[in-house]
Amino acid sequence: MMPAPASLLTDNTASWIVRNLWLIPAVPMIAAGLIALLRQPRRKTAATLAIGGLGFSLVLAISAFAHVLGAWHAGAETRETISFNWLDLGATHLQLGWLLDPLAAVMLVMVTFVGLLIFIYSTGYMEHDENFTRFFCFLSLFAGGMLGVIIANSLLLLFMCWEIVGLTSYLLIGFWYHKPSAASAAKKAFLTTRVGDIFFLLGIVWLFAQTGTTLFYNNGAGAIEPAALTALLGQPAAWGLTAAGAIGLLIFAGAAGKSGQIPLHVWLPDAMEGPTPVSALIHAATMVAAGVYLVARVYPLMAAGAGPGSTTISLTVVAWVGALTALFGALVAVAQNDIKRILAYSTVSQLGYMMVGLATGGVAIGMFHLITHAFFKALLFLGAGSVIHGNHDEQDIRHMGHLRTDMPLTFVTYSVGMLALSGFPIFFSGFWSKDAIIGAAHSWPVSKGPFILLIAGALLTAFYMMRQVSYVFLGHWRGKGHAHESPMVMTLPLSLLAIFAIGLGVLGTPVWPWFTSFIESMPIAAESEPGMIALMVTSSLLVFLGLGLGWWLYARKPIRRPALAPEHRHTSEHGDEESQAPGEIVDVLESASPVIWTVLANRFYFDELYELTVLRLYAALAWFSDWLDRRVWGGIVSAVTSAFKALGWTNKSLDSQWIDGAFDKGCEELVNSGGVLAWLQAARAPGYLRMLAIAVLALAAMALVIASATGQVRL
Amino acid sequence: MTPLAGFLIVAALVFAIGLAIALTRRNAILVLVGIELMLNAANLNLIAFWRFSPHAANSLTGMMFAIFSIAVAAAEAAVGLGLVIAYHRHTKTTDLDAMTRMRG
Amino acid sequence: MIHGIGIVFLITSAITVAGALAAALLKNLIHCVLCLSITLAGLALLYLQLDAQFAGFAQILVYIGAVAILVVFAILLTRGAGIPEYRNVSSSWLVSLVIAAAIFALLTWAVIRSFPATAAGAAPGATVQSIGSALMSTYVLPLEIVAVLLTVALIGAVIVAMPESGAAGKSIEKGGAQ
Numbered sequence: 002m003m004p005a006p007a008s009l010l011t012d013n014t015a016s017w018i019v020r021n022l023w024l025i026p027a028v029p030m031i032a033a034g035l036i037a038l039l040r041q042p043r044r045k046t047a048a049t050l051a052i053g054g055l056g057f058s059l060v061l062a063i064s065a066f067a068h069v070l071g072a073w074h075a076g077a078e079t080r081e082t083i084s085f086n087w088l089d090l091g092a093t094h095l096q097l098g099w100l101l102d103p104l105a106a107v108m109l110v111m112v113t114f115v116g117l118l119i120f121i122y123s124t125g126y127m128e129h130d131e132n133f134t135r136f137f138c139f140l141s142l143f144a145g146g147m148l149g150v151i152i153a154n155s156l157l158l159l160f161m162c163w164e165i166v167g168l169t170s171y172l173l174i175g176f177w178y179h180k181p182s183a184a185s186a187a188k189k190a191f192l193t194t195r196v197g198d199i200f201f202l203l204g205i206v207w208l209f210a211q212t213g214t215t216l217f218y219n220n221g222a223g224a225i226e227p228a229a230l231t232a233l234l235g236q237p238a239a240w241g242l243t244a245a246g247a248i249g250l251l252i253f254a255g256a257a258g259k260s261g262q263i264p265l266h267v268w269l270p271d272a273m274e275g276p277t278p279v280s281a282l283i284h285a286a287t288m289v290a291a292g293v294y295l296v297a298r299v300y301p302l303m304a305a306g307a308g309p310g311s312t313t314i315s316l317t318v319v320a321w322v323g324a325l326t327a328l329f330g331a332l333v334a335v336a337q338n339d340i341k342r343i344l345a346y347s348t349v350s351q352l353g354y355m356m357v358g359l360a361t362g363g364v365a366i367g368m369f370h371l372i373t374h375a376f377f378k379a380l381l382f383l384g385a386g387s388v389i390h391g392n393h394d395e396q397d398i399r400h401m402g403h404l405r406t407d408m409p410l411t412f413v414t415y416s417v418g419m420l421a422l423s424g425f426p427i428f429f430s431g432f433w434s435k436d437a438i439i440g441a442a443h444s445w446p447v448s449k450g451p452f453i454l455l456i457a458g459a460l461l462t463a464f465y466m467m468r469q470v471s472y473v474f475l476g477h478w479r480g481k482g483h484a485h486e487s488p489m490v491m492t493l494p495l496s497l498l499a500i501f502a503i504g505l506g507v508l509g510t511p512v513w514p515w516f517t518s519f520i521e522s523m524p525i526a527a528e529s530e531p532g533m534i535a536l537m538v539t540s541s542l543l544v545f546l547g548l549g550l551g552w553w554l555y556a557r558k559p560i561r562r563p564a565l566a567p568e569h570r571h572t573s574e575h576g577d578e579e580s581q582a583p584g585e586i587v588d589v590l591e592s593a594s595p596v597i598w599t600v601l602a603n604r605f606y607f608d609e610l611y612e613l614t615v616l617r618l619y620a621a622l623a624w625f626s627d628w629l630d631r632r633v634w635g636g637i638v639s640a641v642t643s644a645f646k647a648l649g650w651t652n653k654s655l656d657s658q659w660i661d662g663a664f665d666k667g668c669e670e671l672v673n674s675g676g677v678l679a680w681l682q683a684a685r686a687p688g689y690l691r692m693l694a695i696a697v698l699a700l701a702a703m704a705l706v707i708a709s710a711t712g713q714v715r716l
Numbered sequence: 717m718t719p720l721a722g723f724l725i726v727a728a729l730v731f732a733i734g735l736a737i738a739l740t741r742r743n744a745i746l747v748l749v750g751i752e753l754m755l756n757a758a759n760l761n762l763i764a765f766w767r768f769s770p771h772a773a774n775s776l777t778g779m780m781f782a783i784f785s786i787a788v789a790a791a792e793a794a795v796g797l798g799l800v801i802a803y804h805r806h807t808k809t810t811d812l813d814a815m816t817r818m819r820g
Numbered sequence: 821m822i823h824g825i826g827i828v829f830l831i832t833s834a835i836t837v838a839g840a841l842a843a844a845l846l847k848n849l850i851h852c853v854l855c856l857s858i859t860l861a862g863l864a865l866l867y868l869q870l871d872a873q874f875a876g877f878a879q880i881l882v883y884i885g886a887v888a889i890l891v892v893f894a895i896l897l898t899r900g901a902g903i904p905e906y907r908n909v910s911s912s913w914l915v916s917l918v919i920a921a922a923i924f925a926l927l928t929w930a931v932i933r934s935f936p937a938t939a940a941g942a943a944p945g946a947t948v949q950s951i952g953s954a955l956m957s958t959y960v961l962p963l964e965i966v967a968v969l970l971t972v973a974l975i976g977a978v979i980v981a982m983p984e985s986g987a988a989g990k991s992i993e994k995g996g997a998q
Binding site: 720740743801805 | 835870913917946
Binding site: 574682683684686687690691693 | 733735738739740742744747759813815816817819
């Protein structure tokens with residue numbers, strides 16, 4: 002599907018890098034294929050193939066990025082596409098193709114770079130796992146699929162790679178498939194994203210039907226280019242939407258599934274069943290970002306028809322869903338006790354931020370947060386992996402503590418990530434990216450609702466991250482045995498990511514908005530809006546408030562192991578844990594308001610709600626289908642069978658009793674008559690001779706009479 | 717009476733006697749003898765007609781017929797006698813009146 | 821030869837008929853067969869009178885020399901030598917006699933009452949050579965067929981009359997003597 006000989010390409014004037022852009026996804030996929038063919042588990046070979054493949058893709062991605070950068074500096078066209086006919090359907094063609102523009106270039110570099118770091122990290126993390134080669138095969142396949150999504154110029158190609166990504170996500174979440182929780186988590190992820198994908202496919206088909214092409218950009222004839230968009234805007238759909246709005250909503254549904262927006266978010270936390278590098282790569286940095294990337298890619302479609310002071314239905318929906326998701330994720334993250342679950346809900350929340358950024362501020366603002374988030378979320382996940390690895394696979398934060406001294410490098414890098422995520426001002430990239438989104442939400446003409454939700458979310462983000470860091474790294478050691486620092490193959494990527502988590506902020510400051518200009522292919526111009534400084538100050542204050550609250554509640558008095566004996570009872574003080582039956586710590590907030598805590602800890606009972614409604618319905622449907630199949634269709638088949646059997650039996654009885662019987666009867670009668678006739682025989686030769694003689698006599702007499710009649714004999 | 721008539725009457729007489737033998741005698745072999753006599757009477761008929769017919773000279777039809785008849789009669793006598801012998805082997809009799817095994 | 825109803829004719833026909841009658845009436849089977857031979861000889865003479873020399877000698881060779889002997893062998897093989905233990909004639913001899921007489925009457929009447937034929941012409945030349953050449957030309961098909969017929973008949977007769985192997989064969993050999 003991907004490789005196409007040069008003679009098939011419609012655009013032979015493209016540059017070398019664009020012509021060979023397909024290598025970027027193809028090489029990791031080929032590496033995955035080769036790894037799959039390895040006869041025995043060969044760890045070094047598998048790891049080398051995977052890392053080598055992705056490294057090659059990284060080099061190509063960097064050269065592609067440089068190419069686009071050069072084009073941007075020169076003021077030339079930054080978007081180049083290559084398309085080819087894939088399937089001929091009579092007069093129309095299904096075309097596939099790839100494109101290179103600033104958006105794709107940035108994503109390519111990010112995905113390959115972060116992916117490469119995670120690959121290297123995995124060689125250390127999965128060292129003790131016996132399915133090492135299978136892991137790298139899937140990882141490589143995922144990398145190929147994700148890169149395919151990025152460079153796809155055709156909705157069809159994007160969907161195909163989308164599905165590959167979904168498949169590998171399933172495979173990797175359920176990597177330890179003999180754990181039933183992992184297997185069902187993988188199934189849940191696949192099915193939930195499938196629900197979104199159905200709408201996505203509907204959108205694709207509708208778009209193709211309306212515009213007649215699957216390509217995004219095709220020298221003016223693409224599906225999201227102005228000509229097609231005006232046509233779509235003129236086409237009314239149901240409920241007062243235009244075709245453009247409806248298709249945009251459908252595509253967003255697919256993105257919502259992949260990016261874990263409400264209500265399709267339920268799979269993301271359960272996806273933490275997979276190994277930590279998987280969580281880092283797929284569920285933090287790249288795959289979940291694919292939904293955001295998709296919305297960014299089809300942004301012209303979603304923004305079609307929006308004037309300067311208004312916005313479209315699609316973007317409004319995106320903004321509200323994103324904002325609600327942001328707040329929801331942050332609320333639930335406060336009450337989780339699994340180190341990875343906290344980060345998972347944090348991801349859900351941050352994806353909401355990205356969606357709001359896209360909807361209110363445009364492609365650049367949403368994508369900037371995506372890029373920075375990729376780095377510091379990957380950093381956080383890898384750090385969590387390091388913690389888990391060092392704690393002998395312990396994941397509950399209540400059983401950790403005081404890792405500041407035992408795992409110093411992890412602590413430092415994790416703290417960098419935490420501060421970046423919280424949005425600590427100036428130095429950390431998260432601040433600039435999140436601030437840009439909050440600013441855009443603030444100046445959104447439609448409503449201030451998302452802005453308020455995002456503010457609350459920012460406060461909570463700082464709070465729960467501080468809570469997590471206090472539980473894990475501060476306080477007293479509450480675990481079993483001893484923790485140890487991770488090997489360098491794991492800590493080196495952490496350090497690299499930490500550097501980027503700090504450094505990337507530079508790209509997005511309002512003073513020098515490099516990123517925005519690059520994405521929009523415009524010259525760099527310092528932005529300044531009224532109230533911008535005020536907004537920055539406000540958000541910084543919020544961050545400090547959140548961090549302070551967290552510190553106050555969790556770090557001021559070090560969290561210690563709960564007392565073992567029941568008679569050691571202390572009166573509950575604010576900030577001190579309550580001792581209870583030997584076992585678990587009770588969180589401060591839990592003791593303060595147990596009802597709210599339970600609701601948050603149970604994730605607002607979303608899963609239970611689905612269980613009761615959707616899954617019940619589905620089970621009923623399945624039961625009904627089974628009944629239908631067995632009773633009705635099976636009955637019909639049985640009836641047909643019986644009819645044929647009856648026919649056959651009738652035939653047989655007709656044949657054997659009537660036809661054969663008639664024949665047998667006839668033969669019997671013949672035999673009987675023969676017997677009767679034979680009875681007439683006397684079996685005496687003289688008698689026969691006598692008969693003969695008499696006959697001769699008679700004949701002779703007759704002959705004589707005749708002869709005399711004719712005159713030969715005179716009688 | 718022409719000579720032809722004389723020969724024909726003799727032939728008829730031999731024929732009748734042969735028929736009588738075939739019909740009356742009880743021994744199977746004698747029946748065959750009677751049949752041979754009848755055949756011979758027919759041969760005599762043929763030869764007589766051949767001799768006295770106004771045919772073209774050198775036509776041998778009658779005599780050839782008779783010669784072939786002799787050959788066939790010889791074959792038929794052999795087969796018939798073989799059958800009688802075979803029957804005799806099984807039932808130790810040649811009495812024609814006792815040969816009623818094919819009675820129906 | 822002498823044509824017309826001559827004395828030779830009468831004597832030969834008397835011999836023939838007498839032999840036939842004797843064959844009809846005698847009790848001893850061998851006597852019957854011998855009388856048959858006389859009849860056959862008489863017939864041969866009659867053929868000779870009719871200028872059918874070849875037929876006459878063929879008659880003697882085949883009938884008297886082969887068929888009669890064959891009948892004798894058959895009689896001997898079936899323990900028929902001597903007077904048989906059962907009656908001569910079958911029970912319905914009278915009817916048969918009547919039928920034979922009726923046929924004779926019919927034939928004779930037909931002969932007598934038909935128009936007189938023309939006078940006999942010269943004897944046709946039936947030399948052996950002409951017969952031979954006729955056999956090979958005009959009558960070659962009947963010749964071949966008769967050859968096959970003879971072969972088949974004789975083989976068949978041998979097989980039919982062959983003693984079965986085993987006890988049956990032995991019992992025949994024991995009891996076949998006169």
